[in-house]
Amino acid sequence: MKSESQYRHEMIEVCKRIYQKGFVASNDGNVTLRMSEDEILATPTGMCKGxxxxxxxxxxxxxxxxxxGFLKPSSELKLHLRVYEKRPDAGAVAHAHPPISTGFAVAHVSLEQKAIPEVISTLGGVPLAPYKRPSTDDLARTIDKFIADSDAILLANHGVMSVGKDVFDAYYTLERVEHSAHIILVARMLGGEKELSKDEVDSIYKIHRK
Ligand SMILES: [Zn+2]
Incomplete structure (x- = not known):
């Protein structure tokens, strides 16, 4: 079992990476981590993750x-708590605005293209949840339809959220979402992605499950 101090250090390391990667600007984004059934560590509102x-x-x-704690928790805490409620396996949740995947979210284009084997076998697809105003209960509930089957969701006109077994896992998922969005964007500049056949996608899923 990790100590609270270890959890806190892991959170800060991930916050720094999110900021340094340019996945957020200024005070944007929020990260939480579940230490035990009823203890969540959360980033404070209005502060730069870096x-x-x-x-x-x-x-x-x-x-x-x-x-x-002496500060106020993130205004998006409701969204995070909703994820923990729906996903008992979730150890951490990250929310950011990585520019390319957020561009997809703003354009209402999901990242469910079956074009990259590594993405199919790890992320599956990243669905697009409909727009709800940030920091509201409605936004928290918008993930309900998707969260059982997806570790990452695009939030329309807003950004990306990811879930992981631990805080690094949630971060790496965020990174993978942004990277695959970048690849799809480049493919579209070059005439559009060519999706793999259904048989090939099924085989990739099968190999992954083994
Ligand atoms: Zn946001």
Whole structure:
């Protein structure tokens, strides 16, 4: 079992990577991590992910009430708590605005193209959840239809959220979403992606399951 201090350090490492990768600008984005059934570590609202320190992380319960910490938790906490409710296997949730995948979300284009074997076998597809105003219960509920089957969701006109068994896993999924969006975008500049056949996609799924 990891100590709370280890969890806090992992959170900060991932926040730094999200900022350095340009997946957020300024104060955008939020990350949470589930330490135990009713203890969530959350990033504070209104602070740059590149600058926050371990003592600025906030501990909340599954109702979103602050257990410890001197700052206010992220305004998007409801979305994160909804994910933990729906996905008992989730150890962390990350939300950011990586520019290329967010471009897809703004254009209402999902990332479900069956064109890249590694993406098919890892992400499957990244569905597009309909637009709801940020920080609302409606936005939290917009993921309900997708979250059982997807580790990453595009939020229309907003950004991307990902879930992982731990906070690094959630980060790597975010990275993979952005990378595959980049590839699809380039393919579209070159005449459009050529999707793999259904048989090939089925075989990739089968190999992956083994
Ligand atoms: Zn956002």
């Amino acid at each position: 600058d926050i320190t371990t003592d600025q992380l906030i501990k909340v319960n599954m109702q979103g009430e602050v257990i410890s």
